[in-house]
Amino acid sequence: MTKLNPLMVAPPLVFAAFALMFYFGLGKDDSHPSARQGGPAPALFLSPVGPEPTFGDAELREPGVKLVNVWASWCTPCRAEHPILVMLAEEGLPIYGINRDTDVDKALDFLEELGNPYTALGMDQGARTAIEWGATGVPETFIIDSEGIVVLRFAGPITQRVLESTVRPAIEAAK
Numbered sequence: 001m002t003k004l005n006p007l008m009v010a011p012p013l014v015f016a017a018f019a020l021m022f023y024f025g026l027g028k029d030d031s032h033p034s035a036r037q038g039g040p041a042p043a044l045f046l047s048p049v050g051p052e053p054t055f056g057d058a059e060l061r062e063p064g065v066k067l068v069n070v071w072a073s074w075c076t077p078c079r080a081e082h083p084i085l086v087m088l089a090e091e092g093l094p095i096y097g098i099n100r101d102t103d104v105d106k107a108l109d110f111l112e113e114l115g116n117p118y119t120a121l122g123m124d125q126g127a128r129t130a131i132e133w134g135a136t137g138v139p140e141t142f143i144i145d146s147e148g149i150v151v152l153r154f155a156g157p158i159t160q161r162v163l164e165s166t167v168r169p170a171i172e173a174a175k
Contacts, residue, residue: 046122
């Protein structure tokens with residue numbers, strides 16, 4: 001009778017354990033609701049983006065639903081979602097942009113190339129606004145109601161599917 005060598009059995013067992021953790025982890029929902037969702041829109045600390053109109057806290061508390069989009073010119077997913085933002089702006093939804101670039105010209109070049117869906121925008125060069133809003137990356141989108149309450153925080157690009165399943169229902173809920 002031969003004895004099992006632990007050095008021969010351990011690697012397959014370790015691999016199997018990691019494979020099971022990976023398999024069951026894929027089905028797990030790791031999304032966490034934003035601490036800002038359901039509360040007032042946080043303070044803004046923005047500088048102008050060239051000649052573009054800027055915005056502040058007062059605009060986010062005006063009547064009507066509005067969308068706040070955190071973006072950057074170097075962000076490929078921001079570029080991918082941009083046509084949807086343009087479409088929403090054409091539908092009449094006020095969209096406010098928080099730009100995370102460090103170069104105003106790059107932000108303006110992005111908007112010149114792809115169109116400007118923003119009612120107003122500001123530059124968040126020191127990331128103070130992103131920190132206050134809990135934005136962990138770009139793009140991120142917030143739906144704000146008439147009282148300035150954050151109805152939805154969505155991290156990631158708005159695709160057509162996300163628009164229909166998540167963003168439009170949040171816009172309706174904010175009305």
